[in-house]
Amino acid sequence: MAVIEVQNINKSFGDTQAVRDVSFEIPKGRIFGLLGPNGAGKTTAIRIINHILIADSGTVTINGMKVSSETQSMIGYMPEERGLYKKMKVGEQLIYLAQLKGLSHAEAKEKTRYWLDRFEATDWYHKEIGELSKGMSQKIQFIATIAHNPDIYIFDEPFSGLDPINSEMLKEIVIELRDKGNTILFSTHRMEQVEQMCDEICLFNKGRAVLKGNLRNIKQKFGKNTINIEFEGDASFLDKLEDVRINNRSTNFAEIRVLNGQHMQDILKTAMDHAEIYKFERVEPSLTEIFISTVGEDNINPNELG
Amino acid sequence: MSLHQILLVLKREYMTRIRSKAFILATILIPVGMIAFIGIVIGISVWDSDTDRTIGIVDQTEVLYPRLTEISPERYEDFSKIPQDSLRALVQEQEVDGYVILNEDHITGNANPEFVSGGSGGLGLQQTIKSDLREVIRNERLARANVSDDVQKIYESQITLEMRKLTKEGKETDSDTGFMTVVGLAMGFIIFGSISGYGGLITRSVIEEKTNRIIEVIASSVKPIELLLGKMGGIGALALTQLTIWITTLIGLGMAAGPVAQMFMTPDMKENLANADQAAQASPALDPEIFSIPPIDASLIIYFIIFFLLGYLIYSAIFAALGSAVDSEADTQQYMFPIMVPIFIGYFIMFRAMENPDGMLSIVGSLIPFCTPIVMITRIAITDVPFWQIGLSILLMIGTFIGTMWLSAKIYSVGILSYGKSANWKELMKWIKE
Numbered sequence: 001m002a003v004i005e006v007q008n009i010n011k012s013f014g015d016t017q018a019v020r021d022v023s024f025e026i027p028k029g030r031i032f033g034l035l036g037p038n039g040a041g042k043t044t045a046i047r048i049i050n051h052i053l054i055a056d057s058g059t060v061t062i063n064g065m066k067v068s069s070e071t072q073s074m075i076g077y078m079p080e081e082r083g084l085y086k087k088m089k090v091g092e093q094l095i096y097l098a099q100l101k102g103l104s105h106a107e108a109k110e111k112t113r114y115w116l117d118r119f120e121a122t123d124w125y126h127k128e129i130g131e132l133s134k135g136m137s138q139k140i141q142f143i144a145t146i147a148h149n150p151d152i153y154i155f156d157e158p159f160s161g162l163d164p165i166n167s168e169m170l171k172e173i174v175i176e177l178r179d180k181g182n183t184i185l186f187s188t189h190r191m192e193q194v195e196q197m198c199d200e201i202c203l204f205n206k207g208r209a210v211l212k213g214n215l216r217n218i219k220q221k222f223g224k225n226t227i228n229i230e231f232e233g234d235a236s237f238l239d240k241l242e243d244v245r246i247n248n249r250s251t252n253f254a255e256i257r258v259l260n261g262q263h264m265q266d267i268l269k270t271a272m273d274h275a276e277i278y279k280f281e282r283v284e285p286s287l288t289e290i291f292i293s294t295v296g297e298d299n300i301n302p303n304e305l306g
Numbered sequence: 307m308s309l310h311q312i313l314l315v316l317k318r319e320y321m322t323r324i325r326s327k328a329f330i331l332a333t334i335l336i337p338v339g340m341i342a343f344i345g346i347v348i349g350i351s352v353w354d355s356d357t358d359r360t361i362g363i364v365d366q367t368e369v370l371y372p373r374l375t376e377i378s379p380e381r382y383e384d385f386s387k388i389p390q391d392s393l394r395a396l397v398q399e400q401e402v403d404g405y406v407i408l409n410e411d412h413i414t415g416n417a418n419p420e421f422v423s424g425g426s427g428g429l430g431l432q433q434t435i436k437s438d439l440r441e442v443i444r445n446e447r448l449a450r451a452n453v454s455d456d457v458q459k460i461y462e463s464q465i466t467l468e469m470r471k472l473t474k475e476g477k478e479t480d481s482d483t484g485f486m487t488v489v490g491l492a493m494g495f496i497i498f499g500s501i502s503g504y505g506g507l508i509t510r511s512v513i514e515e516k517t518n519r520i521i522e523v524i525a526s527s528v529k530p531i532e533l534l535l536g537k538m539g540g541i542g543a544l545a546l547t548q549l550t551i552w553i554t555t556l557i558g559l560g561m562a563a564g565p566v567a568q569m570f571m572t573p574d575m576k577e578n579l580a581n582a583d584q585a586a587q588a589s590p591a592l593d594p595e596i597f598s599i600p601p602i603d604a605s606l607i608i609y610f611i612i613f614f615l616l617g618y619l620i621y622s623a624i625f626a627a628l629g630s631a632v633d634s635e636a637d638t639q640q641y642m643f644p645i646m647v648p649i650f651i652g653y654f655i656m657f658r659a660m661e662n663p664d665g666m667l668s669i670v671g672s673l674i675p676f677c678t679p680i681v682m683i684t685r686i687a688i689t690d691v692p693f694w695q696i697g698l699s700i701l702l703m704i705g706t707f708i709g710t711m712w713l714s715a716k717i718y719s720v721g722i723l724s725y726g727k728s729a730n731w732k733e734l735m736k737w738i739k740e
Contacts, residue, residue: 047723082523083520
């Protein structure tokens with residue numbers, strides 16, 4: 001059953017149409033990635049799901065209920081623009097935010113204590129946010145998002161601005177939450193970061209959902225038409241290859257998308273003539289490659305892959 | 307709209323602010339600052355009136371100068387022995403402020419005395435000299451006319467006007483117009499100060515949530531209108547708390563002032579007071595009750611609270627909308643001006659209402675909802691405002707509040723989520739139409 005169901009939503013701000021006729025479903029217990037470049041309309045879609053913005057047309061349902069103030073408390077939301085009251089104490093602030101999500105004062109206090117302990121931050125309870133380091137306040141922000149124990153979590157660009165330790169921690173939390181049966185939606189424009197985590201994806205471009213579905217299925221549909229090559233020596237042969245697209249190129253690595261059904265053996269031969277090959281692997285395309293093919297030259301029909 | 311959410315927001319706004327150092331400091335320092343300001347003003351006027359002026363008198367009658375020194379021993383100096391040329395030189399060198407030559411013609415009324423001065427002293431000095439001369443000449447003429455003591459007494463008698471006020475119930479009381487004018491001005495001033503002060507606080511509070519970026523977290527739990535109402539309520543409660551503290555302190559001090567003043571008064575002073583009382587007869591010199599505060603009508607206090615709250619509500623919604631429309635405090639200027647204009651107009655009409663509370667300007671000003679809270683309370687304190695005017699002004703304010711609240715809520719709900727730049731007027735119009 002779909003926990004979040006988005007149907008044909010549209011949203012305009014003046015002359016710019018931020019979201020155009022977008023539909024997708026998020027099944028229960030999955031990690032759903034909303035991917036796309038900056039300005040594609042991801043944040044607008046997320047705000048509509050959170051009932052912060054109201055769609056001009058179309059419907060959004062959460063657990064079968066139309067979005068409203070009630071559905072808000074079913075969701076833990078961490079916006080891209082993160083922030084807390086600087087002059088308020090950590091404990092009071094977390095209790096306040098949890099109360100706004102419908103917890104009683106006692107429940108909110110208990111949860112706050114629990115999560116602060118869990119993050120080894122018990123003694124921050126009486127500190128003001130302004131006194132904390134950036135990494136510390138990021139942890140408080142996570143707690144604020146999850147303390148009311150909802151079953152849907154939405155993270156907008158969660159990894160931007162996170163230090164590596166908190167970034168790892170967030171990944172662990174997200175996977176742990178999923179394993180407990182919760183549903184997670186997050187958005188990012190850094191696709192390679194989330195490839196390992198997402199079960200389902202929806203690719204956004206210019207306000208439209210251009211590709212959506214189960215990540216495995218999508219990759220399979222694209223087929224193993226990509227080569228990961230590691231080599232040492234003259235890299236200029238890469239420029240001579242025809243009918244390919246090269247992503248992630250560095251001095252001794254390249255991800256080569258083979259177009260027009262060209263024989264991969266020919267590419268290997270050319271490469272061997274110019275450089276020493278350490279690794280030559282035929283793989284499914286990366287999300288970045290899938291995105292470029294989808295919105296770029298290949299113009300794949302999204303319905304084909306649904 | 308959920309009352310529960312509004313109350314949560316209200317409580318946070320109130321609790322975090324009331325414990326803040328800024329609030330505690332302001333509560334103590336604002337009255338101290340005002341007392342210091344009033345003290346300085348009084349100090350200046352006392353110090354100012356002490357300016358010594360020297361007027362040379364050439365008294366050819368030999369009777370007028372002694373009379374003048376009786377009135378003011380320091381102001382007039384006998385220059386009878388100095389030739390007129392030297393007198394002119396003294397004035398030119400500014401050794402004296404001026405001189406008057408008095409002769410018999412002045413006493414008989416055949417000629418008017420001339421005051422020759424270097425131009426200093428201003429109108430006040432001229433008035434003083436004029437009345438002093440009139441008095442001494444009149445007294446001298448009376449003396450020469452050999453009138454009876456009775457007639458002389460008639461001339462010496464001074465007339466003061468005793469103020470009595472007839473209430474609607476037919477009771478006659480001491481008129482307290484002077485005191486009530488002060489009360490009315492103080493109330494108008496408090497409303498004026500609170501609207502601008504607490505309004506600014508709301509604007510800053512909204513901007514703070516925007517720049518902290520916590521607004522989106524809050525908006526995912528609370529409706530903008532709930533947040534707005536909670537904020538207005540919380541800061542309004544803060545304002546009432548601060549006012550209560552001040553007014554209680556003031557009343558406490560007022561009640562303590564009488565006994566304390568008595569304690570500090572030396573027996574000598576008390577005697578002087580008593581003597582002055584007897585001697586002055588009808589003069590209102592020193593009322594023994596001068597240190598006690600006359601009673602203020604309960605209805606006035608209720609009106610004060612009503613106008614305070616309505617004024618606060620009308621403006622706080624606008625100030626909140628202003629905060630949501632801008633991206634930083636520095637950008638508030640362009641919107642602050644049009645908001646402050648009606649507040650200041652009300653403030654200036656208040657002073658007009660003090661002198662002429664039933665004049666056209668005062669009546670119109672007290673019925674314009676944006677000026678009502680400041681002007682009307684001053685009028686109510688000073689004069690009997692017809693009930694239809696009070697009722698109408700309250701209705702108009704409620705209507706205006708609904709209007710500003712509606713507009714502000716529209717601007718606010720869009721504004722809080724638009725980061726990056728301050729909105730211009732055109733964008734505001736668009737937000738309202740949305």
